[in-house]
Amino acid sequence: MTFMIILGTVAGLYLIMLLFRLAAIALPLYAGIGAAFWLLDRGHGPVTAITAGLLFGAFILLAGRLLCATLPPLYRAILTIIFAVPAGFAGYQAAKGLAGLALSEGAWLEILGFAGALTAAVAAWRSLGTPQAQDPVSDAPLGAASEA
Numbered sequence: 001m002t003f004m005i006i007l008g009t010v011a012g013l014y015l016i017m018l019l020f021r022l023a024a025i026a027l028p029l030y031a032g033i034g035a036a037f038w039l040l041d042r043g044h045g046p047v048t049a050i051t052a053g054l055l056f057g058a059f060i061l062l063a064g065r066l067l068c069a070t071l072p073p074l075y076r077a078i079l080t081i082i083f084a085v086p087a088g089f090a091g092y093q094a095a096k097g098l099a100g101l102a103l104s105e106g107a108w109l110e111i112l113g114f115a116g117a118l119t120a121a122v123a124a125w126r127s128l129g130t131p132q133a134q135d136p137v138s139d140a141p142l143g144a145a146s147e148a
Contacts, residue, residue, distance in 0.1 A: 016098065019094050019098075020091060020094065020116070020119060020120055020123065021123070022090075023087055023090035023091040023094050023116075023120040023123075023124075024087050024091075024120055024123035024124040024127055025061060025087070025124070025127070026086040026087045026089065026090040026120070026124070027060065027064075027082070027083050027086045027087070027124075028057040028058070028060040028061040028064070029057055030086060031056060031057055031060045032053040032054060032055075032056050032057025032058075032060070033053060033057075034053075035049075035052055035053045035056040035057075036049040036050055036052065036053030037049070037053075039052055039053070064079060064083055064128055065128060067079055068080065068128050079128070080124070080125050080128050081125075083124050083125075083128050084121040084122075084124045084125045084128075085121070087120045087121050087123065087124035088117040088118070088120055088121035088124075089117065090120060091116040091117045091118070091119055091120020091121065091123075092113045092114065092116055092117035092120075093113075094116055094120070095112050095113050095115060095116020095117070095119075096109060096110075096112065096113035096116065098116075099112040099113065099116075
């Protein structure tokens with residue numbers, strides 16, 4: 001019985017971690033789901049809509065990461081804010097929903113919701129906006145093979 005309690009706790013924590021990781025990529029996720037529903041409304045089949053939605057969401061995420069790696073700092077900040085705002089909204093809803101399972105309505109529920117929003121927004125900002133660390137000696141990305 002103790003093993004099942006430990007396993008259940010680990011599984012629950014893993015699901016919460018997965019929920020907040022998905023909240024950090026909320027914009028591509030929303031875009032992919034929106035594209036899939038748009039295609040379904042236009043009469044395309046479910047397989048086509050799901051495939052196109054997955055591809056469109058992946059395209060948005062990869063385009064954001066590529067643009068963030070090549071743009072100057074001001075535009076990079078604007079792009080990461082565009083990605084962080086939906087992530088913050090999704091994190092707020094996720095944290096408030098999870099906290100609502102244990103708490104009644106009140107200030108603590110809102111505080112935990114805003115903490116989840118901040119967590120998800122910072123995670124989205126860091127996953128998209130953190131430039132790759134540079135080696136100060138050779139000015140090459142760390143971990144890259146160096147020429148001898």
